[in-house]
Amino acid sequence: MNDLYSRHRAVLPDWLALYYDDPLEITRGEGRHVWDADGNRYLDFFGGILTTTTAHALPEVAKAIAEQAGRIIHSSTLYLNRPMVELAERIARLSGIPDARVFFTTSGTEANDTALLLATTHRRSNTVLAMRNSYHGRSFSTVGITGNRGWSPTSLSPLQTLYVHGGVRTRGPFAELDDRAFTAACVADLRDVLGHTRPPAALIAEPVQGVGGFTSPPDGLYAAFREVLDEHGVLWIADEVQTGWGRTGDHFWGWQAHDRNGPPDIVTFAKGIGNGASIGGVIARAEIMNCLDANSISTFGGSQLTMAAGLANLDHLIEHDLQGNARRVGGLLIERLRTIAAPLPGVREVRGRGLMIGVELVRPGTDEADPAGAAAVLEAARAGGLLIGKGGGHDTSALRIAPPLSLTVAEAEEGAAILEHALRSTR
Structure with a gap:
């Protein structure tokens, strides 16, 4: 060793x-x-x-990978890909987002990077709201919006990032308030931030902060934020890289603890869907997903091998x-x-x-x-x-x-x- x-x-x-x-x-x-x-x-x-x-070495996933590897492992998104279409259909239905489109990546970092590209292009703004104590990946853009000093090695960024309160319930200036007052104070903070800047593209938030130590706000906080964001046309990106696929128990998606205003505009996912296979992705309604006016592909996102793993894993997760x-x-x-x-x-x-x-x-x-x-x-x-x-x-x-x-x-x-x-x- x-x-x-x-x-x-x-x-x-x-x-x-x-x-x-x-x-x-x-x-x-x-x-x-x-x-x-x-x-x-x-x-x-x-x-x-x-x-x-x-589970480790889940037989259904191992079998799906082996069978797919015996046919074809990869072709890129330049060709029709049946397993990718099938998994996208499943995820679109599960997302709750109307007229949803799905784009596959190879990691959560890349998924969040793509979500930021979509939101800033759709809104024509490079300003992003993020939560204090947050983590969204290791790429240049996602490091720039990460609100956790231990995982943000540079302050250089292509984005202007403004941080708001709410991701940590038991520390910070509002910790001593009860849940209702805590939410009200965080909403007031959000309104104050929005009053001092040009309209941002989006708020990106983890329903439960993963790297931040599994902290979370009171249920309903992001719904209250959403009402303010909607007044300004600001999108909500739910980073479900760690919270998706039923991990929180009460809900399939973490955002559902805050859902009185319906699903987010954009959801990012990764990690658990592949049970170890490299799958990430973005879900958004069509008008947002289709806002890019230049060509784009993914060489490895949505490969037949990883999609076969994801389909088998999702089946097992839901059926059991x-x-x-x-x-x-x-x-x-x-x-x-x-x-x-x-x-x-x-x-x-x-x-x-x-x-x-x-x-x-x-x-x-x-x-x-x-x-x-x-x-x-x-x-x-x-x-x-x-x-x-x-x-x-x-x-x-x-x-x-x-x-x-x-x-x-x-x-x-x-x-x-x-x-x-x-x-x-x-x-």
Whole structure:
């Protein structure tokens, strides 16, 4: 392993983040478990950053990939592609967006990049509203709208970005307000921002902030924002890269917790739809999607191989009601973790919905973030046979828990017990 780590460092960028003091090479997966190069078995509560949505080595997906690979893997979007059309039809219906069009990409970054291109072209504005503590990708344009210092390496951007309040409920200037007053204050902040700038192209927002530590506003906040945005003709882009496909349990899409005004103008997606295959995409109503007046294609977006994987994975997810399982098992896991955390002075909050759970750590006796403590818990959990993630604002002090949606009650209990030991041994 040390040899592979040395080779990694010799040829890959220093800024390519790795977990753990002794980095892990994962060589095999099955169900909710993975194995490393030394044969150690782990319960996977992070799913390759919320990407293994159904299960590792899901037979239906593996079979679909193998059968498609035996026919043709790739042809580009210059040719008709039956699996791409079929998956686009499914996603368009599921989106709730009227007269929807779907464009496939290879990642969430590229999906958000495309959404920004569409919104700025449609609105003829390069101003974008984004949420504080947000994350939208690693491309030049998406870094420029990311409101999380730890993941935004440059202030240079082709866009003018204005940040508004609301993505973090329990920190910031409005944290002490109740939900109704919090929403009203955030709406007032949005109105104030709009009063000082030319009309922006769009607001881009994650219904639950992923890299930001699984934080979220009160339900209905984005619907309240939408009323203000509509007054100014500003589009709403829902970044569903991490929240889509039933992960939050209560809803298929995260935006549905805010839906009194209907679906967003644009939805971006990625990660879980492919269960590990490289699929991202954008959904928008036709007048927005068709606003580009120059040629465009995608060489790898919508490849036959990834579309076959996406179709098989989506079928399995819906037929086995994994959204319902995320709601049931996720609810039990959240309550179990809250019980564990209650007596621990270093745990500030257990939050989340479905199988998207954050555990925020602080230095005991303070309200100060504890990134070193989060790193220690990550290591201790691995030693106990559990893989989790971490995130948060610039402090990276929240543990991120996002297992495959097929997680069983027994596995949830097992993971909670390992995490309890890790928290108690490090707090």
